[in-house]
Amino acid sequence: MGFVVEVTKFVVRVIRENLVAVAAEEHDGELGGARRRIEKGKFKEKKEAGRVIRDGIREPRRTSFGWSPPHRNEATPSRDRRRFQSRRVLGFHILIFMLLINLNFNSNKVEFNLNYISIISSAMFEMGNTKVIAAVYGPREVQNKGQQINNDHALVRCEYSMANFSTGDRVRKPKGDRRSIEISLVIRQTMEACIMTHLMPRSQIDIFVQVLQADGGTRSACINAATLALADAGIPMCDLVTSCSAGYLNSTPLLDLNYIEDSAGGADVTVGILPTLDKVTLLQMDAKLPTNIFEDVMQLATEGCKAIANYIREMLAENTKQLEFRRGS
Amino acid sequence: MRNLQPSLNQTQKIRLQSALEKLESLSSKSNANSVVTVADSIPIYEEGILKGHGTLDRKGELVATVCGVVERINKLIYVRSLRSRYKPETGDIVIGRVIEVAQKRWKLELNFTQDATLMLSSMNLPDGIQRRRTAVDELNMRSIFTENDLVCAEVRSSHNDGSLQLQARNQKYGKLEKGQLLTVNPYLVKRRKLHFHHLEQYGINLIVGCNGFIWVGEHVEVKDKMAVDQTNDSEQQIGQSDQNSMYIDGQDGTFTPLETRQNICRIANAVRVLSALGFSITMEVIMETVNLSKTMNLDIHEMLGSEFYVLVAESEAERRSMTKRKR
Numbered sequence: 001m002g003f004v005v006e007v008t009k010f011v012v013r014v015i016r017e018n019l020v021a022v023a024a025e026e027h028d029g030e031l032g033g034a035r036r037r038i039e040k041g042k043f044k045e046k047k048e049a050g051r052v053i054r055d056g057i058r059e060p061r062r063t064s065f066g067w068s069p070p071h072r073n074e075a076t077p078s079r080d081r082r083r084f085q086s087r088r089v090l091g092f093h094i095l096i097f098m099l100l101i102n103l104n105f106n107s108n109k110v111e112f113n114l115n116y117i118s119i120i121s122s123a124m125f126e127m128g129n130t131k132v133i134a135a136v137y138g139p140r141e142v143q144n145k146g147q148q149i150n151n152d153h154a155l156v157r158c159e160y161s162m163a164n165f166s167t168g169d170r171v172r173k174p175k176g177d178r179r180s181i182e183i184s185l186v187i188r189q190t191m192e193a194c195i196m197t198h199l200m201p202r203s204q205i206d207i208f209v210q211v212l213q214a215d216g217g218t219r220s221a222c223i224n225a226a227t228l229a230l231a232d233a234g235i236p237m238c239d240l241v242t243s244c245s246a247g248y249l250n251s252t253p254l255l256d257l258n259y260i261e262d263s264a265g266g267a268d269v270t271v272g273i274l275p276t277l278d279k280v281t282l283l284q285m286d287a288k289l290p291t292n293i294f295e296d297v298m299q300l301a302t303e304g305c306k307a308i309a310n311y312i313r314e315m316l317a318e319n320t321k322q323l324e325f326r327r328g329s
Numbered sequence: 330m331r332n333l334q335p336s337l338n339q340t341q342k343i344r345l346q347s348a349l350e351k352l353e354s355l356s357s358k359s360n361a362n363s364v365v366t367v368a369d370s371i372p373i374y375e376e377g378i379l380k381g382h383g384t385l386d387r388k389g390e391l392v393a394t395v396c397g398v399v400e401r402i403n404k405l406i407y408v409r410s411l412r413s414r415y416k417p418e419t420g421d422i423v424i425g426r427v428i429e430v431a432q433k434r435w436k437l438e439l440n441f442t443q444d445a446t447l448m449l450s451s452m453n454l455p456d457g458i459q460r461r462r463t464a465v466d467e468l469n470m471r472s473i474f475t476e477n478d479l480v481c482a483e484v485r486s487s488h489n490d491g492s493l494q495l496q497a498r499n500q501k502y503g504k505l506e507k508g509q510l511l512t513v514n515p516y517l518v519k520r521r522k523l524h525f526h527h528l529e530q531y532g533i534n535l536i537v538g539c540n541g542f543i544w545v546g547e548h549v550e551v552k553d554k555m556a557v558d559q560t561n562d563s564e565q566q567i568g569q570s571d572q573n574s575m576y577i578d579g580q581d582g583t584f585t586p587l588e589t590r591q592n593i594c595r596i597a598n599a600v601r602v603l604s605a606l607g608f609s610i611t612m613e614v615i616m617e618t619v620n621l622s623k624t625m626n627l628d629i630h631e632m633l634g635s636e637f638y639v640l641v642a643e644s645e646a647e648r649r650s651m652t653k654r655k656r
Contacts, residue, residue, distance in 0.1 A: 138442070203442040231396055234395050237394055276392075317365075328609055
């Protein structure tokens with residue numbers, strides 16, 4: 001359920017129908033209806049849609065679909081609960097004004113909000129059905145002195161985790177599986193590129209990201225959430241990193257693939273850029289693409305990043321303005 | 330506390346909205362224009378500027394590195410960030426929590442990028458005499474502050490590498506007991522002449538730490554032993570006060586009366602509401618909020634409800650417009 005840049009709008013619509021058809025073979029008509037219902041966003045219907053899709057697809061790998069079960073609280077694993085608890089003790093974690101920007105971008109939405117009363121900065125980022133929260137602790141005293149390599153730069157750490165309930169079927173994942181370690185590393189390196197670590201010697205910055213709902217593009221959503229949380233925490237950065245993924249399916253470049261599009265087997269390019277500097281800090285691709293097509297896909301992803309950067313910027317400006325006038329002179 | 334954002338009903342939402350709009354219109358227009366986010370360029374009106382915190386020079390263009398408000402003082406341009414950690418200045422009164430007792434020093438956590446250090450030598454000993462700190466004093470450090478104690482101190486100096494030195498050379502500084510600690514965002518606390526307040530009608534001490542830690546506790550009489558020592562220098566006197574004061578903390582067996590506890594909770598809740606609304610926190614505003622809750626005949630727990638939340642927003646809008654008119 002990606003959002004789509006205006007030019008390719010028509011093509012993608014067609015592609016989607018095809019995709020669904022590929023995924024669900026004879027159920028295509030019914031599924032199209034189901035998809036449309038999901039976009040309307042009613043929970044009951046969503047649930048129904050999830051079931052329909054599951055019935056339709058035979059391969060077990062494709063059965064996951066990004067919707068969260070209603071019993072989310074009971075489902076929170078105890079470790080995570082502990083972390084939330086400690087956060088509650090530390091700051092008065094009052095969720096006051098959830099500023100919501102609800103932008104309709106070709107019937108899909110990009111949503112994020114900053115939690116701006118607690119002392120700990122956190123942000124939630126939503127892109128279509130993908131939903132990610134990020135929390136930033138620090139800069140604070142280095143906890144494990146052994147990890148500190150360079151004394152006059154801040155240490156950036158990142159932990160990525162995926163909630164058990166984030167995918168269609170519940171899978172209990174071990175804590176440090178390879179995928180999460182890899183994504184943690186990717187996010188850390190991307191954020192380190194923009195944080196001005198030399199201004200905060202002998203301290204560390206912890207970034208925790210957790211996927212609440214996964215529907216493709218979790219990597220880029222995590223990076224966007226982390227950027228938002230870092231900017232909210234008042235950590236100096238040379239630019240806002242934004243990220244977006246793009247793919248290539250049925251000879252069409254697609255922006256921000258959803259789970260079904262992602263598992264269709266085409267190339268998936270995740271790009272992270274510094275929008276005002278026009279620099280690339282992250283580029284990952286899983287599959288091969290010819291150079292000329294890759295350029296198109298990359299172009300599309302960059303445009304997506306810039307669109308997201310504009311939203312984030314707008315959001316942050318509004319947030320800062322609110323804080324300032326509420327505080328008064 | 331997480332769900333303080335009360336579920337407002339429709340009328341309350343509208344009231345809050347209008348109150349906030351009023352506040353927005355009252356805030357100075359120049360500030361609204363100078364809000365920048367990360368990587369926004371800052372306009373330069375004159376030559377030869379000095380770039381301060383939160384700015385970066387990029388190919389001749391001045392760029393912000395944090396979200397905040399641009400401040401211009403003569404030639405200096407800097408960005409004042411809002412939701413960031415505490416930035417210490419010498420002479421600030423801060424409240425911290427002891428996290429480690431080390432050699433000749435305590436390490437304090439005070440929402441700063443690093444732990445602050447309070448040296449044993451920059452600390453008034455409980456017996457109040459000025460002398461060299463001996464090895465015995467070092468061994469007895471835990472009898473002054475142990476881990477997790479709350480301590481009020483003053484910023485002595487902050488070094489280039491980011492480390493922070495504290496001092497507590499006065500009887501008004503020291504361990505805090507019998508009360509509540511509240512943490513708010515440091516940008517809500519302004520530096521003032523007075524950070525220690527004694528609210529006589531409630532019998533309460535209120536300390537507004539510059540680092541956003543606010544202490545509300547029972548009033549304790551500050552016994553300035555320095556003054557006592559200076560007036561009568563007899564050996565006996567010192568010996569007596571030494572014995573008394575070493576074990577005075579928490580073991581005198583007195584209880585805080587219920588009424589005082591209720592007052593502590595009321596003031597603490599006022600601070601919570603104000604910080605939830607993001608209003609700047611001063612003694613006057615806190616007292617006004619407390620008085621508002623009293624005139625409304627609200628229970629302490631009702632202060633965290635939605636109605637009072639909206640009421641505080643409205644009264645704050647009223648108050649700010651009043652002060653503006655006076656000018």
